[in-house]
Amino acid sequence: MNFLQASEPIVSQRLESAHASRLDRVLLAHGGGGQLSDELLAGSILPRLGNPLLNQLLDSAILPALGAERPALTIDSYVVQPWRFPGGDIGRLAVSGTVNDLAVAGAAPVAIALGLILAEGLPASTLHAVLDSIAATGAEANVAVVTGDTKVVGRDQADGIYITTAGLGRVPADRQLAPQRVRPGDQLLINGPIGDHGLAVMLAREMPEVQSVLRSDVAPLAGLVDDLLAAVGDDVVFLRDPTRGGVAGVAADLARDSGWHVTLWEEAIAVRPATRHAAEMLGLDPLEVANEGKVVAVVRPAAAGRALNALGQHPLGQQSAVIGCVTDPPDGLCELHTHIGGRRIVHKPYGEQLPRIC
Amino acid sequence: MNFLQASEPIVSQRLESAHASRLDRVLLAHGGGGQLSDELLAGSILPRLGNPLLNQLLDSAILPALGAERPALTIDSYVVQPWRFPGGDIGRLAVSGTVNDLAVAGAAPVAIALGLILAEGLPASTLHAVLDSIAATGAEANVAVVTGDTKVVGRDQADGIYITTAGLGRVPADRQLAPQRVRPGDQLLINGPIGDHGLAVMLAREMPEVQSVLRSDVAPLAGLVDDLLAAVGDDVVFLRDPTRGGVAGVAADLARDSGWHVTLWEEAIAVRPATRHAAEMLGLDPLEVANEGKVVAVVRPAAAGRALNALGQHPLGQQSAVIGCVTDPPDGLCELHTHIGGRRIVHKPYGEQLPRIC
Numbered sequence: 001m002n003f004l005q006a007s008e009p010i011v012s013q014r015l016e017s018a019h020a021s022r023l024d025r026v027l028l029a030h031g032g033g034g035q036l037s038d039e040l041l042a043g044s045i046l047p048r049l050g051n052p053l054l055n056q057l058l059d060s061a062i063l064p065a066l067g068a069e070r071p072a073l074t075i076d077s078y079v080v081q082p083w084r085f086p087g088g089d090i091g092r093l094a095v096s097g098t099v100n101d102l103a104v105a106g107a108a109p110v111a112i113a114l115g116l117i118l119a120e121g122l123p124a125s126t127l128h129a130v131l132d133s134i135a136a137t138g139a140e141a142n143v144a145v146v147t148g149d150t151k152v153v154g155r156d157q158a159d160g161i162y163i164t165t166a167g168l169g170r171v172p173a174d175r176q177l178a179p180q181r182v183r184p185g186d187q188l189l190i191n192g193p194i195g196d197h198g199l200a201v202m203l204a205r206e207m208p209e210v211q212s213v214l215r216s217d218v219a220p221l222a223g224l225v226d227d228l229l230a231a232v233g234d235d236v237v238f239l240r241d242p243t244r245g246g247v248a249g250v251a252a253d254l255a256r257d258s259g260w261h262v263t264l265w266e267e268a269i270a271v272r273p274a275t276r277h278a279a280e281m282l283g284l285d286p287l288e289v290a291n292e293g294k295v296v297a298v299v300r301p302a303a304a305g306r307a308l309n310a311l312g313q314h315p316l317g318q319q320s321a322v323i324g325c326v327t328d329p330p331d332g333l334c335e336l337h338t339h340i341g342g343r344r345i346v347h348k349p350y351g352e353q354l355p356r357i358c
Numbered sequence: 359m360n361f362l363q364a365s366e367p368i369v370s371q372r373l374e375s376a377h378a379s380r381l382d383r384v385l386l387a388h389g390g391g392g393q394l395s396d397e398l399l400a401g402s403i404l405p406r407l408g409n410p411l412l413n414q415l416l417d418s419a420i421l422p423a424l425g426a427e428r429p430a431l432t433i434d435s436y437v438v439q440p441w442r443f444p445g446g447d448i449g450r451l452a453v454s455g456t457v458n459d460l461a462v463a464g465a466a467p468v469a470i471a472l473g474l475i476l477a478e479g480l481p482a483s484t485l486h487a488v489l490d491s492i493a494a495t496g497a498e499a500n501v502a503v504v505t506g507d508t509k510v511v512g513r514d515q516a517d518g519i520y521i522t523t524a525g526l527g528r529v530p531a532d533r534q535l536a537p538q539r540v541r542p543g544d545q546l547l548i549n550g551p552i553g554d555h556g557l558a559v560m561l562a563r564e565m566p567e568v569q570s571v572l573r574s575d576v577a578p579l580a581g582l583v584d585d586l587l588a589a590v591g592d593d594v595v596f597l598r599d600p601t602r603g604g605v606a607g608v609a610a611d612l613a614r615d616s617g618w619h620v621t622l623w624e625e626a627i628a629v630r631p632a633t634r635h636a637a638e639m640l641g642l643d644p645l646e647v648a649n650e651g652k653v654v655a656v657v658r659p660a661a662a663g664r665a666l667n668a669l670g671q672h673p674l675g676q677q678s679a680v681i682g683c684v685t686d687p688p689d690g691l692c693e694l695h696t697h698i699g700g701r702r703i704v705h706k707p708y709g710e711q712l713p714r715i716c
């Protein structure tokens with residue numbers, strides 16, 4: 001079923017002729033598994049994503065043995081609209097999201113599998129831009145697409161391009177990151193200002209006429225998390241990327257799942273002025289908005305300084321901060337201390353305030 | 359980003375109350391990553407697919423170490439229309455396709471990751487039927503869904519339900535299945551009649567008024583392939599599942615990729631009467647039509663008898679047959695000897711004769 005149906009020498013051979021055919025738009029036939037699928041592969045996909053494993057074009061990619069390290073598996077579908085937004089696009093989002101889901105599980109990325117669902121008529125320029133973005137983001141995170149599949153549906157049966165990425169990672173035998181390890185005294189850290197991704201996408205979609213410096217924070221965090229784990233090791237007890245549901249969702253889940261009380265300090269949680277402005281225009285709370293380049297780290301109190309230092313030395317963590325802590329009583333609730341001195345319980349957002357944000 | 363955002367005890371607790379809420383149709387908000395996403399998980403997904411790994415609801419599922427065995431990774435998206443067809447549905451298709459892509463790489467299935475893209479308004483009964491089918495097919499193949507993700511798009515932005523499944527498998531250190539191992543004298547075997555899947559789907563879609571006994575052959579082949587490899591071992595040199603592009607596509611690719619001449623004997627390739635009848639009505643060649651429960655095995659000549667015997671003892675291989683062989687000259691072509699004594703070159707099908715067949 002894979003789009004991978006030829007061996008390397010053949011593909012290199014087909015590459016030039018297909019390139020010469022200058023694909024204009026995606027046709028239903030490109031998803032049929034026949035010669036036209038091969039042409040899409042050879043002319044559009046392999047020139048951008050090709051590598052020794054992908055080029056083998058087998059039904060499954062076979063990777064080197066991991067020995068005592070444990071395999072981690074994750075999957076996410078991406079349907080973000082518009083497909084390109086200030087600061088990123090659906091390709092960068094897919095690779096970053098998958099790398100980040102591995103990273104917060106304590107896994108180093110090993111390989112990515114790419115499933116494309118394309119609408120008939122999708123401009124080749126869009127497909128190529130997304131593939132270029134996937135390649136660039138993969139290179140940034142030091143991980144490659146090793147296998148994939150393409151399906152094409154009718155033009156009214158999808159909105160341009162949907163991507164599903166699965167990630168394989170490797171977790172050291174002794175690593176354990178889980179809400180059950182969290183206990184009173186632990187500190188909550190985040191690597192920068194919140195709300196940029198969701199608000200950049202919503203602003204681009206709902207108010208395209210508004211000029212703003214707001215950019216999505218979408219980025220792969222494998223390197224940042226690696227630096228954190230190297231600096232603090234087992235004193236990191238839990239990691240989570242605050243995507244859909246935002247920091248509010250992560251903190252409310254953490255309180256519930258650990259059973260302890262989680263306190264957030266609003267004044268410690270940075271929000272860029274442009275992000276706050278967009279949130280006000282759109283009637284949204286940045287605390288509940290998706291981030292795609294942020295990680296919430298829970299660390300033992302004695303390690304908080306070292307953790308902050310490690311995060312702060314990474315380009316993606318220069319505005320890192322301690323934003324809260326875990327305390328008694330064991331009530332499973334999250335509470336926000338507001339900057340005007342009030343307190344309120346933070347709930348996980350109910351439903352879809354931001355459709356098709358990722 | 360995953361739909362997996364709570365820890366096990368919480369989920370068990372939510373399970374009953376959500377069940378009581380009686381989901382009627384999928385809403386945009388079910389894909390938002392908030393409380394409604396949790397309800398979809400607890401009320402619809404975990405009761406059907408739950409297992410100790412999935413129930414942990416982490417961003418990535420962490421699996422036991424594989425030691426010296428190599429991890430295999432595969433991914434496929436499924437957009438079949440109609441979602442339910444004679445002999446199967448999109449859920450059975452997704453799990454079977456992924457298990458089979460692992461099996462033909464010589465990998466035993468370890469875990470499945472499930473990405474759902476749902477259209478707003480999808481009846482809950484459809485979602486539940488598909489999830490039940492995923493669970494049943496997984497049980498048949500002895501593999502479970504360990505992680506997943508759900509996105510919801512507008513009702514006019516997808517056609518009901520699209521599924522992407524990724525599979526993690528494990529390959530013994532010494533196993534090598536590749537077209538480069540194929541050489542003259544090798545025999546081509548298949549485990550039964552061809553064309554059933556594609557023609558069952560097309561008949562259901564294009565001529566729903568026609569009564570037929572035709573059924574898709576969709577099935578997970580992990581057990582069958584396991585029996586074959588146990589019986590014949592290293593004398594199996596290549597496996598491929600003839601899905602899109604059919605047996606014609608596999609044989610043409612095999613000739614091209616091995617560099618040898620591949621001969622098929624038409625009279626040895628079984629086609630059920632109902633399948634042939636449907637092919638004639640729809641103007642299709644069963645040789646080019648997708649199968650979803652078939653494997654083409656290339657084995658050394660001395661092992662062909664043992665291979666046929668092993669396949670024939672499995673419920674999914676009772677009509678197994680030798681359908682061709684590999685010979686000189688090294689022209690990279692596939693030739694069909696027709697039942698009336700003619701010969702023709704078999705090409706890989708060009709494009710999409712069968713849209714949305716898988």
